[in-house]
Amino acid sequence: MNGICGIMALASAQMYSAFDFNCPCLPGYNAAYSAGILLAPPLVLFLLGLVMNNNVSMLAEEWKRPPGRRAKDPAVLRYMFCSMAQRALIAPVIWVAVTLLDGKCFLCAFCTAVPVTVLGNGSLAPGLPPPELARLLARVPCPEIYDGDWLLAREVAVRYLRCISQALGWSFVLLTTLLAFIVRSVRPCFTQAAFLKSKYWSHYIDIERKLFDETCTEHARAFAKVCIQQFFEAMNHDLELGHAHGALAATPASSAVPATTKGAEEEKEKLRGITDQGTMNRLLTSWHKCKPPLRLGQEKPLMGNGWAAGGPRLPRKEVATYVSKV
């Protein structure tokens, strides 16, 4: 996940440098264009960051599933949402920071708000009607059509606005890093125990989903194999019945049986007793509607001669593990 974050951050910076900024230089349109460039790509990048994160569907599933035999923990859902949102926010923040530090966007948006009286020939400004002044100043970002040098030198206005834009950019960067630092450093002071639990269970949900998919795939493969084997056997049997008085009827049947038994044994084990469509459908519905409880020992009564879990572990083995690893 962190790799994808880094790639998206770099992609965001690269996208900005490849983008050909094109200020319209018209009074009403400048602000709208700049606001669009400043705000729309970050939104797109944020949504892209969420989409590319596989855990979004996991969060949605966990949120919408019926409780069944397993209660839902809102803290786990919050943890999952927060970690996804944090990662998805990196690329938009980079875009906004790069846009402000570059300055073109800010220049385009606020060129009509430059204090002409301070920066340029202040005496000439009051003589101009406001619409005319706005039209003149709106052309500041476009050097080839700017015709207001008698009122305000273009370079002065550009430098002024870029300076403010860069100051805002660095302040934005500082604020976001400060916020991230506070969130990251202050968290262990408050909810560390709850955080450890949420982290564990969110990881568990992810792994469980993947393992369930793997087990279903294994089952489907075994199901298909057995189905096809049985089909061929049935075909064979039909042919034998058709040639019941033939001499070759007995031989293939006897030679075929040991070969199918060996392969069929393994496949049937993998089927875990689920051998028809209706049962499989019921299993999949039950997995969604009523997830099993998070208690492995409870299955013992159902199983009868089930597995012996919950007994004492081997202490020596644990000590050896710790010592050799550290």
Place this chain on the structure above:
Amino acid sequence: MDKFRMLFQHFQSSSESVMNGVCLLLAAVTVKLYSSFDFNCPCLARYNALYGLGLLLTPPLALFLCGLLANRQSVVMVEEWRRPSGQRRKDPGVIRYMCSSVLQRALAAPLVWILLALLDGKCFVCAFSSNVDPEKFLDFANMTPSQVQLFLAKVPCKEDELVRDSPARKAVSRYLRCLSQAIGWSITLVLIIVAFLARCLRPCFDQTVFLQRRYWSNYVDLEQKLFDETCCEHARDFAHRCVLHFFASMQSEMRARGLRRDAASRDPETPEVPEPPEGLDGGREKAHLRSVCSQEQVDHLLSTWYSSKPPLDLMASSGLWGGGLSHRTPMVAPSTRLSQHTDV
């Protein structure tokens, strides 16, 4: 490719190496950031100083915070500082050591930025051009004070029509750049001397305490990493068991409904209860589960890890862990053993 991998492995070998690697990476990013940043002095009276000094100080602050963020040990240090003592005493010396090592590494990138900015000179020229004493330069003799101020404010902007190709501007600019570079090199020299002295003279003071603190700070970091890895392994095995049990319970439910007549008639040799595969794989999985196999037990384990870390004494701990999770107090008081470990 091999060299890169070896380098990567070297940096991953201990937590200190990882931190050094992150520190170097951040310093390289700082250099790239500075070279790609487009400096833009406003060349206006009051704004110059704000812009120049702001650019000299704000990015270093942001880089310092990034350095703290990128360093995993800062979080480990705060966790160690805030955890309840439980069965393991907290050593303030170790926490101080971790704090100082984190701060030292986080200071590298800001210092690189400041030194680059001073040696380059643009920030300094922009910030202090209005504060230059005009009497040092003969070219200002014919100008009124307000004209002089206006001129000085525009010195950082080479292309401005007022100061273009002006020898006075070049003189002021050279003077300020020279000052900036002198300050930059002096700071570099002072820092290097301080670092050299600190490194050489440290063994003269409290070397044994230093070695202990370094060991235990590395230990705390590694222990946290290993705990996270063990939790991941446990979650995987727990999930595997859960899924297999689910399949098995489906089958027994069906049997209860009497729906297996076809399968039974076809495959009499199918085992009654398809247990999870025993043997090597099953044994390893059970060991990983470590008798912690329900939600309440896992929650209890995690709360205990936070509120009461085990004592740093493997002989005492083995008695505690022998019976899986239990609420028994340890047989021997761990505090005496702890003091043996840390004061040796």
